[in-house]
Amino acid sequence: MANPDTGAVDPTRVIESARRAEETGYDGVYVGDHLLHPHSMLESVVTLAAVAASTRRVSLGPCVLLFALRHPLVLAKQLGTLAAFAPGRLRVGVGVGGEYPAEFDAAGVPLAHRGRRMESVLREVRSLLGGGPELADVAIEPKAPDVSFLLAGWKEASLRRAATYGDGWIGYLLAPESFARRRAFLLQCRAELGRADEGFGTGMLLPVHVHRQGHGQVSAAAAWARLTGSTGGFPDRLFVTGDPDDVVGRLRRYWEAGCSEFILAPADQGRGYLEQVDILAREVLPRLREFPVAS
Structure with a gap:
């Protein structure tokens, strides 16, 4: 940092x-x-x-x-x-x-x-x-x-590798629908390996930005591009942004798709980083803990 x-x-x-x-x-x-x-x-x-x-x-x-x-x-x-x-x-x-x-x-x-x-x-x-x-x-x-x-990794070779060698899988820059498709493929691979009954978590690394009350929206995609040094450009839809209600709602879509772990990465890693850590802890994390535990 x-x-x-x-x-x-x-x-x-x-x-x-x-x-x-x-x-x-x-x-x-x-x-x-x-x-x-x-x-x-x-x-x-x-x-x-x-x-x-x-x-x-x-x-x-x-x-x-x-x-x-x-x-x-x-x-x-x-x-x-x-x-x-x-x-x-x-x-x-x-x-x-x-x-x-x-x-x-x-x-x-x-x-x-x-x-x-x-x-x-x-x-x-x-x-x-x-x-x-x-x-x-x-x-x-x-x-x-x-x-x-x-x-x-999200390509087929990476997913097969994860199913074979991993204790779990972490997705990145995937919309909920794309996450769900890859999760289904992973579970299919685990079944083919005879490991369907073994624990295997599927999570997401999600760049996130909670908008402060009274402030305009910040482009998390642009902030993430600056942080990673990327020139390819990222679509905003792959980022979890908005007010706390928006952020919880978007995370719920991943949870409903089978996401069992959220790794939240504040897109603002400059002056606003610790503020984002605090806002997430205060206004988002307690509500995530209310999501039902998957059976």
């Missing part, structure tokens, strides 16, 4: 935001991950270590970590250590990436091979953390067999 005045990375704002989220009733806090990005970013695993030391209750994790850019042994050691400092709290979002080819070039990973590379690293990391067949007869400590891995 950057300082709104200078644009430089500001670690104190990250810690302040995590503490504020815990104090105001959020269930978890998550950070993005890139090695190279148009804007300054902190390394995600190291950042999460600081977050773990500054909080006590919330779950935490990357959403999502680009496994293809990491060495499996080093990553398993990092995640096992992080889980030891935050017992029962680590949840790892896993993604393929590719929107910034320069970071793959710099890491020596061919962009076209990133999916297969991600699968390979994920299998090895899970094995090392879980005590299964070890990578090249190597064993690491501490292990972390209870860490959940939530895979991202």
Whole structure:
């Protein structure tokens, strides 16, 4: 998270935001991950270590970590250590990436091979953390067999990968109808794998902006484009915006489509970020908790 005045990375704002989220009733806090990005970013695993030391209750994790850019042994050691400092709290979002080819070039990973590379690293990391067949007869400590891995991606190959290797799936920039179609495909894949009876959550990472009383609407799509460095443009319909009633209503559409977890990412990550955290906690989260629990 950057300082709104200078644009430089500001670690104190990250810690302040995590503490504020815990104090105001959020269930978890998550950070993005890139090695190279148009804007300054902190390394995600190291950042999460600081977050773990500054909080006590919330779950935490990357959403999502680009496994293809990491060495499996080093990553398993990092995640096992992080889980030891935050017992029962680590949840790892896993993604393929590719929107910034320069970071793959710099890491020596061919962009076209990133999916297969991600699968390979994920299998090895899970094995090392879980005590299964070890990578090249190597064993690491501490292990972390209870860490959940939530895979991202919306194309068919990514969905099949999520059904095969994931404990759950996190969608991104999908309308409720698109989310529902992909969720149905995931559950079909799980059934084909003989795993229909195993728990498998389906959630959404949703950029959100609550309009303050008496203020005009803000384009969350434009704010998100600035944040991500995207030039492709995002349709406003993929963002959860409006007054608190509007936001709750739009989130309910995802819940009715089978979304079991909301990862809410304020589109305003500048001066208004903490205000958005507070508004969501005060005027949106209590109403989300009233949604019936899926049977």
